[in-house]
Amino acid sequence: MKKLLALVMAAMMLLSVTAVLAEDASIKIAVIGPFTGPAANYGLACQYGAQVAADEINAQGGMQIELICVDDEHDPEKSVNAYTYAMDKGAQMIAGTTTTSPCLAVSAQAYEDRVFMLTPSASSDLVVADKDNMYQICFQDPQMGIIPADMIAEKKLGTKIAIIYNISDDYSTGIYEAFKAEAEKVGLEIVSVTTFTEGDTDYKTQVDKAMTAGADLVFLPIYYTPASMILRAAKDINYAPVFFGVDGMDGILALENFDASLAEGVILLTPFSAFDTDETVVNFVEKYTAVSDGVVPNQFGADAYDAVGALYQACVNAGITGDTAAEDACELLIDQFSTMEYTGLTGTMQWDETGAVNKLPAAYVIQDGAYVPLDK
Amino acid sequence: MKMTKAKRNRLIYNVVTFALVIIAFFVLQSMIDAKTITRSLKGQLVPICCWIVMAVSLNLVVGISGELSLGHAGFMSVGAYTGAVVSGLLLNVYQIEDASARLAIAIVAGGLMAGIVGALIGIPVLRLRGDYLAIVTLAFGEIIRNLVNVLYIGTGDGRLYMSFLTKKLPEGVVMLVDGAKGAVKIKPISTFIAGFILVLITLAVVLNLINSRAGRAIKACRDNRIAAESMGVNVTKYKMTAFVTAAVLAGMAGALYGLKSSTIVPTQFTFNQSINVLVFVVLGGLGNVLGSVISATFLTILPETLRAFADYRMLVYAVVLILVMIFTNNPTIRSFVNRLIAPFKKKESTPGGDAQ
Numbered sequence: 083m084k085k086l087l088a089l090v091m092a093a094m095m096l097l098s099v100t101a102v103l104a105e106d107a108s109i110k111i112a113v114i115g116p117f118t119g120p121a122a123n124y125g126l127a128c129q130y131g132a133q134v135a136a137d138e139i140n141a142q143g144g145m146q147i148e149l150i151c152v153d154d155e156h157d158p159e160k161s162v163n164a165y166t167y168a169m170d171k172g173a174q175m176i177a178g179t180t181t182t183s184p185c186l187a188v189s190a191q192a193y194e195d196r197v198f199m200l201t202p203s204a205s206s207d208l209v210v211a212d213k214d215n216m217y218q219i220c221f222q223d224p225q226m227g228i229i230p231a232d233m234i235a236e237k238k239l240g241t242k243i244a245i246i247y248n249i250s251d252d253y254s255t256g257i258y259e260a261f262k263a264e265a266e267k268v269g270l271e272i273v274s275v276t277t278f279t280e281g282d283t284d285y286k287t288q289v290d291k292a293m294t295a296g297a298d299l300v301f302l303p304i305y306y307t308p309a310s311m312i313l314r315a316a317k318d319i320n321y322a323p324v325f326f327g328v329d330g331m332d333g334i335l336a337l338e339n340f341d342a343s344l345a346e347g348v349i350l351l352t353p354f355s356a357f358d359t360d361e362t363v364v365n366f367v368e369k370y371t372a373v374s375d376g377v378v379p380n381q382f383g384a385d386a387y388d389a390v391g392a393l394y395q396a397c398v399n400a401g402i403t404g405d406t407a408a409e410d411a412c413e414l415l416i417d418q419f420s421t422m423e424y425t426g427l428t429g430t431m432q433w434d435e436t437g438a439v440n441k442l443p444a445a446y447v448i449q450d451g452a453y454v455p456l457d458k
Numbered sequence: 459m460k461m462t463k464a465k466r467n468r469l470i471y472n473v474v475t476f477a478l479v480i481i482a483f484f485v486l487q488s489m490i491d492a493k494t495i496t497r498s499l500k501g502q503l504v505p506i507c508c509w510i511v512m513a514v515s516l517n518l519v520v521g522i523s524g525e526l527s528l529g530h531a532g533f534m535s536v537g538a539y540t541g542a543v544v545s546g547l548l549l550n551v552y553q554i555e556d557a558s559a560r561l562a563i564a565i566v567a568g569g570l571m572a573g574i575v576g577a578l579i580g581i582p583v584l585r586l587r588g589d590y591l592a593i594v595t596l597a598f599g600e601i602i603r604n605l606v607n608v609l610y611i612g613t614g615d616g617r618l619y620m621s622f623l624t625k626k627l628p629e630g631v632v633m634l635v636d637g638a639k640g641a642v643k644i645k646p647i648s649t650f651i652a653g654f655i656l657v658l659i660t661l662a663v664v665l666n667l668i669n670s671r672a673g674r675a676i677k678a679c680r681d682n683r684i685a686a687e688s689m690g691v692n693v694t695k696y697k698m699t700a701f702v703t704a705a706v707l708a709g710m711a712g713a714l715y716g717l718k719s720s721t722i723v724p725t726q727f728t729f730n731q732s733i734n735v736l737v738f739v740v741l742g743g744l745g746n747v748l749g750s751v752i753s754a755t756f757l758t759i760l761p762e763t764l765r766a767f768a769d770y771r772m773l774v775y776a777v778v779l780i781l782v783m784i785f786t787n788n789p790t791i792r793s794f795v796n797r798l799i800a801p802f803k804k805k806e807s808t809p810g811g812d813a814q
Contacts, residue, residue, distance in 0.1 A: 118772060152765065158719060158726060159505055163762050166497040183640070183723045190646060190720030191501070208642060208721070250607045252639040252723075259625075279604070 112168035115180030131386030202385035227260025240299025244292035257303035388426030507653025521745035524680030529595030535727035537568030537712025572709020640723035
């Protein structure tokens with residue numbers, strides 16, 4: 083009998099918690115990303131960044147915004163569920179989703195429902211393809227291949243180039259293909275291309291091949307976890323080329339059990355550096371660490387901060403309020419984003435008609451455990 | 459002709475199973491028509507149908523045939539990819555605009571492909587005694603995932619292009635499967651009605667198989683292989699029947715699932731997904747088809763209804779799972795339920811038969 087009572091109590095609790103507290107007049111923005119599971123780092127960074135932006139905007143007074151943060155566990159099916167849940171809660175636009183494959187699933191649905199989406203970090207070019215309601219804050223994967231190739235040729239960072247990429251990851255293969263095509267155009271010599279798959283832990287072969295081929299620059303279009311192991315493998319055989327990473331390299335210094343001295347001299351592309359002494363960046367880092375319990379923000383946090391900021395600016399310009407229907411807001415936002423300019427933490431942004439962002443890339447080199455702009 | 463008690467109980471069980479599914483469909487459909495359904499629930503209808511088919515078909519292998527299969531998501535992915543390619547081929551090359559015709563053909567093709575793969579695996583493995591099927595299906599799930607990672611399929615000038623390992627397709631080809639990007643630019647055509655029909659077909663096939671001569675032979679092999687063999691039952695043949703049927707159904711579910719979304723990526727069909735389906739089967743009761751239907755529905759909806767718990771959602775989910783396990787096996791509660799339904803039932807029966 084006691085057990086039955088407990089069950090009834092639990093059921094009642096569940097029902098009472100589900101009750102929604104309606105709040106009028108504030109603009110409702112859904113933030114969707116993986117807050118649990120293997121990709122939680124990225125989702126949480128976005129959540130914190132968006133939170134900082136919302137707090138700042140609400141502190142200014144005027145039109146308020148309310149964030150609806152929903153977890154998608156980096157799973158396309160769950161992400162669509164998260165989206166429909168947020169819409170049921172009255173979301174008017176989406177600042178998300180964080181990761182690419184869920185974003186593809188959600189954006190197809192949002193395109194049909196006419197809901198505006200601005201993703202901070204889903205970088206595949208497929209995300210915005212054929213969808214007028216979908217915009218990006220981050221660079222697209224192909225750009226992450228083209229920019230480094232141009233930079234290497236222009237600044238003469240290396241003459242013989244080796245590439246190690248993750249063949250089971252579309253982010254990595256996408257950048258590799260774009261880099262290879264651009265390298266041919268600008269006349270870079272690629273001497274070695276090796277691959278690995280998700281979860282590999284031994285990179286001796288790949289590094290050996292790069293060294294034997296005499297490469298003086300190794301391009302790593304991969305995430306920081308395998309990159310850290312590649313740096314270790316190179317150190318073990320006393321191979322010291324220039325390592326060039328892209329935005330996936332951002333975060334390597336915060337990696338647990340990683341000897342940060344191995345990353346000295348690594349060049350990476352990232353739109354945001356927490357080491358900047360710029361006032362807005364210092365201010366953001368301070369507020370972010372207060373929300374995130376001490377974790378230093380990476381580009382995901384900054385991208386999400388900019389996403390909420392850009393959405394807010396567009397809403398103010400278009401006269402969108404908390405009472406505007408999602409479908410109407412979508413058309414108004416499309417008009418705004420195709421013409422407006424927004425300056426945020428990750429630079430001054432404009433968007434082309436496909437929804438891809440146009441902003442200046444920034445390259446940093448790691449020196450004494452901090453990012454230093456490459457040009458200095 | 460007078461019906462035996464066992465036969466009558468079986469009939470009641472089957473009628474109840476079908477009636478529940480059909481009533482659920484009409485209730486939901488009228489909610490959709492009246493627009494009273496939440497977006498959240500509406501979005502989950504097709505996945506629920508897919509997971510029901512997955513759970514019921516896996517139950518055929520695990521519960522009825524008594525073999526452990528850990529690669530059910532692998533068959534689902536074969537079906538999903540085949541469905542995506544066939545649907546794209548029909549639209550781009552044969553210009554079939556009718557979405558339901560494309561969906562039907564894609565589902566059948568997905569089922570056939572998964573069935574062929576299932577047969578290829580089953581022929582060597584099901585001849586062996588022991589837990590080889592578990593190991594092989596486990597490996598199969600991973601192999602499929604790695605194969606589609608390096609598979610490139612596209613259509614152009616009225617032809618189908620395909621390459622393996624490296625992307626060697628001519629310029630201007632519309633990509634259908636693009637390596638690690640998965641199956642891309644799918645036109646979502648799955649509907650709830652199609653899902654409902656697939657569930658009905660699955661139930662009809664599985665319940666008929668269980669209650670047929672072949673079904674009795676399959677259960678005999680499960681309960682005592684040696685005794686069954688000595689009675690002249692061809693063990694491999696009947697185990698194959700169950701396994702391949704399950705693979706076909708999983709492939710069909712996969713095609714429906716894949717054509718619901720705009721993209722399918724290989725990482726959607728991991729080992730975890732296979733285990734997830736196994737959880738549906740175990741929680742619903744091994745060999746209990748109706749149980750699989752209910753648990754697949756319940757466990758798909760549950761995480762969504764728990765969203766209000768925010769960060770503690772999956773913790774609550776686990777607690778609910780444990781509670782359900784305890785309560786369904788609690789003798790006091792069981793006898794209470796039995797007393798409730800006693801007036802409608804003459805004698806307790808174990809429909810479909812329990813596993814050892």
